Amino acid sequence: MAADEPDESARARAVRLLSGPRSRLGVTVGPSAAWILTLLVAPLAFMVAVSFFEVSSLTYQIVYEPTLNNYRSLFDGGGAIWNTPFVTALWLSYVIATVTTLLCLTLAFPLAYLLARSGGRLFKVVIFFVLLPFFTMYLVRAYSWVLMFGPGGVINSTLMSWGLIDAPLGIFNYGVPAIIVGLTHAYFPYMLLTLYASLDGLDFSIIEAARDLGASRVEVLRDHVIPLTLPGIIGGSLFVFVPSVGAFITPTFLGQGKVQMIGMLIESRVAGTYSIGYASAASMFVLVSIVGAMILAFRYVSIEELGGA
Amino acid sequence: MSESTETAGATERLVGHQTVERLLGTSLYVVSGLLLLFLWVPLAIIIFLAFAENAVTIFPFEGLTLDNFRLALRSDSMRASLAGSFTIATVAASVATVLGVLASFALTRYRFRLREVYRTFGIIPMVIPGIILGVALRIYFQNLLGILPGFATVVLAHSLYGLPFVLLIVSARLYTFDESLEEAARDLGADPLTVFRDVTLPVIAPAVGAGFLFAWIRSFEDYIRALFLTGPNTDVLTIWMFSRIRQLDAPELNAVSALIVFGIAIALAVAMNVGNVTGYVAGTVTEEEG
Numbered sequence: 001m002a003a004d005e006p007d008e009s010a011r012a013r014a015v016r017l018l019s020g021p022r023s024r025l026g027v028t029v030g031p032s033a034a035w036i037l038t039l040l041v042a043p044l045a046f047m048v049a050v051s052f053f054e055v056s057s058l059t060y061q062i063v064y065e066p067t068l069n070n071y072r073s074l075f076d077g078g079g080a081i082w083n084t085p086f087v088t089a090l091w092l093s094y095v096i097a098t099v100t101t102l103l104c105l106t107l108a109f110p111l112a113y114l115l116a117r118s119g120g121r122l123f124k125v126v127i128f129f130v131l132l133p134f135f136t137m138y139l140v141r142a143y144s145w146v147l148m149f150g151p152g153g154v155i156n157s158t159l160m161s162w163g164l165i166d167a168p169l170g171i172f173n174y175g176v177p178a179i180i181v182g183l184t185h186a187y188f189p190y191m192l193l194t195l196y197a198s199l200d201g202l203d204f205s206i207i208e209a210a211r212d213l214g215a216s217r218v219e220v221l222r223d224h225v226i227p228l229t230l231p232g233i234i235g236g237s238l239f240v241f242v243p244s245v246g247a248f249i250t251p252t253f254l255g256q257g258k259v260q261m262i263g264m265l266i267e268s269r270v271a272g273t274y275s276i277g278y279a280s281a282a283s284m285f286v287l288v289s290i291v292g293a294m295i296l297a298f299r300y301v302s303i304e305e306l307g308g309a
Numbered sequence: 310m311s312e313s314t315e316t317a318g319a320t321e322r323l324v325g326h327q328t329v330e331r332l333l334g335t336s337l338y339v340v341s342g343l344l345l346l347f348l349w350v351p352l353a354i355i356i357f358l359a360f361a362e363n364a365v366t367i368f369p370f371e372g373l374t375l376d377n378f379r380l381a382l383r384s385d386s387m388r389a390s391l392a393g394s395f396t397i398a399t400v401a402a403s404v405a406t407v408l409g410v411l412a413s414f415a416l417t418r419y420r421f422r423l424r425e426v427y428r429t430f431g432i433i434p435m436v437i438p439g440i441i442l443g444v445a446l447r448i449y450f451q452n453l454l455g456i457l458p459g460f461a462t463v464v465l466a467h468s469l470y471g472l473p474f475v476l477l478i479v480s481a482r483l484y485t486f487d488e489s490l491e492e493a494a495r496d497l498g499a500d501p502l503t504v505f506r507d508v509t510l511p512v513i514a515p516a517v518g519a520g521f522l523f524a525w526i527r528s529f530e531d532y533i534r535a536l537f538l539t540g541p542n543t544d545v546l547t548i549w550m551f552s553r554i555r556q557l558d559a560p561e562l563n564a565v566s567a568l569i570v571f572g573i574a575i576a577l578a579v580a581m582n583v584g585n586v587t588g589y590v591a592g593t594v595t596e597e598e599g
Contacts, residue, residue: 014502015500021419029427035469036472039469042449043448046452047444129345132577137569138532144352157367158368217333248532263533270537276452279444
């Protein structure tokens with residue numbers, strides 16, 4: 001076995017390294033733990049710190065004196081608190097993300113149900129057609145909706161050339177509806193696959209038994225299907241809601257300057273004036289709300305069950 | 310399928326029951342069909358427009374051409390950024406795969422303190438919004454460590470971003486792995502490295518491959534993290550595309566987009582015939598993968 005190895009001593013060292021339980025743990029946990037600590041925990045901790053420090057607008061250097069000015073500037077806009085760019089953007093992001101999540105949930109459920117109950121060829125074909133958009137670059141999918149929407153976009157120009165409408169319809173112009181459609185298109189597969197994973201494990205004989213015993217369709221859905229697939233529903237909602245709140249590409253293109261979501265606000269402050277204090281403070285609100293959503297979700301579903309998508 | 314639901318108690322129910330059942334079955338198919346259409350129409354239109362003379366919209370239709378593809382493929386900036394993204398994705402996904410496979414062994418095989426915390430933090434890079442991770446890493450590198458954004462910072466960020474995908478897929482596979490196979494090999498005198506190479510690796514290889522592919526695609530398609538972490542000498546395809554979408558420079562974009570859709574369609578069809586892609590994606594891998 002070992003005879004055909006060229007470097008005997010290195011190999012012997014590696015074997016020795018893997019023999020003790022302690023060193024085995026070190027080798028397996030060590031590298032990723034180092035990555036997580038230096039590239040996730042430390043940067044986020046530093047961001048928390050930066051949110052409490054002043055940043056010089058001339059040198060872009062951090063002045064290490066504790067201050068609440070960054071947080072104050074989030075709610076300072078001259079007018080009422082709810083009219084500041086930050087509050088408006090955050091609120092709008094929550095609204096858009098909530099609508100997108102609900103839309104994905106209602107749309108994905110029937111398809112996931114069909115997939116879980118069918119097999120063989122139909123399943124393979126349908127799943128291919130779902131996975132292809134899923135794996136297609138996010139940017140390409142967002143761009144495809146840029147072409148669809150707009151006063152001269154594909155939807156309006158097609159409807160006009162068919163004589164169905166005389167002038168471009170406002171609803172097919174860029175704006176909040178377009179953003180919701182784009183986000184639904186972007187994150188729909190996450191919801192579908194998570195729901196499918198949990199419906200796939202469902203014992204359908206329970207449903208048959210309940211139906212045979214006289215339960216109506218609504219009752220079966222309410223009393224059996226939904227409770228049994230709750231981890232999938234919650235997991236899928238999390239996978240749609242969280243990235244939707246922080247969305248940047250879709251609202252940038254499909255809002256065309258008319259809509260500002262929180263991700264865009266943070267980006268503009270960093271890319272424009274390198275106001276990292278403001279951006280860090282704003283990020284804290286997004287982070288806290290996402291951690292809150294996750295804690296809420298983990299009461300019903302374990303992190304392993306969220307795997308996959 | 311739906312027939313089995315109605316076998317047992319069907320006779321006792323109302324006469325109209327069968328019709329309702331069939332109607333519901335049909336509407337399920339109709340809704341599903343419409344959804345697939347929703348997923349597909351925009352992509353189909355990009356592909357169509359990539360071949361159209363008038364690149365922005367279908368009407369007025371001015372004929373078909375291959376000029377858009379010629380234009381895109383001849384663009385130096387496109388080729389440079391494509392190569393840049395390829396390199397970044399490959400290096401980052403390789404790092405993520407090594408880290409993720411090791412971490413999966415730790416999570417599935419050993420009990421240690423803070424294991425749950427470790428697992429949670431191993432998933433967070435996937436869940437945390439890209440804008441926040443991107444900005445946090447940018448500030449950290451530039452203001453704390455004094456490292457200017459460039460190739461290394463993008464690769465580091467993307468290797469962290471890809472880690473959860475490898476971790477989830479490989480650990481799901483390891484949970485169902487029959488460890489007695491390894492014991493048998495060890496009893497027969499194989500050392501740990503030989504056991505890993507000859508027994509464990511062949512079994513988990515498809516999952517490792519799937520994890521690598523996921524991490525690669527996530528890196529390749531990422532825009533927002535790359536935006537904050539790339540430097541002037543590192544070209545990224547998504548950044549190239551983003552600036553062109555801003556200007557609605559459709560002809561080149563449509564062609565590049567169409568090529569990406571084609572490329573992914575082929576890769577996916579191959580992957581689905583080789584391994585259980587659905588299982589990995591939906592996290593439903595249980596027994597031997599089909």
